[in-house]
């Protein structure tokens with residue numbers, strides 16, 4: 001069998017006296033949609049922060065596409081093809097939608113200062129490609145008509161979609177979404193589900209999701225990992241997780 005895209009073992013993160021993540025393991029295979037669930041404060045976002053270089057884990061091993069990445073800074077992790085959205089939308093609110101997507105790509109384009117100053121053909125070409133990619137993803141998330149509006153003018157659900165487009169213009173292989181359905185109404189959540197499925201089925205993106213919306217999680221995930229109070233609690237298919245008594249007690253029983 002081919003190697004998993006992401007393999008996390010014995011991941012721990014300590015904040016002073018609090019062990020927020022305690023021995024979590026995780027495996028994500030190419031083309032899968034994997035969800036991480038657990039009650040509030042279980043440590044899900046902390047796991048994301050460790051994976052994407054926002055935190056340096058206290059212990060553990062993170063192998064992404066065959067390479068150990070634990071402790072690497074966030075920009076290096078992103079360049080390797082692992083990108084994320086945030087629980088609380090983080091956009092450049094005063095910039096237009098298009099500008100948000102162009103800025104995201106500048107971090108990834110390999111253009112030198114001199115090439116930029118002299119606007120060499122190579123530089124112009126990569127600028128053009130960045131523009132085309134931005135337009136393409138704005139269309140995919142149904143925001144092309146608003147390309148020149150400031151991001152601050154968007155409704156909340158639209159901001160969430162722009163965040164996903166901002167990830168996609170960087171051409172990631174693993175997209176990590178932190179509670180993408182939070183604050184969305186049922187119709188927007190259905191649209192989000194269709195978008196995530198399209199990313200996987202049409203664009204070959206692998207997805208790691210943190211989500212509290214159980215209907216969404218159960219209907220879209222290939223595999224679910226449950227953590228509780230920082231520790232691994234259960235994992236398996238949606239059916240296995242749904243019927244696991246420990247999960248019902250710790251998490252689903254709460255809702």
Ligand SMILES: Nc1ncnc2c1ncn2[C@@H]1O[C@H](COP(=O)(O)OP(=O)(O)OP(=O)(O)O)[C@@H](O)[C@H]1O
Nearest residue numbers: 015018020038039040041042043044045046047087
């Ligand atoms: N930077 C930090 N410093 C100290 N404690 C933190 C820090 N970040 C998270 N924690 C603590 O770690 C624990 C896990 O938090 P985390 O945000 O990862 O949980 P979560 O599962 O994502 O929760 P939610 O579903 O509510 O978003 C919590 O007790 C939280 O207060």
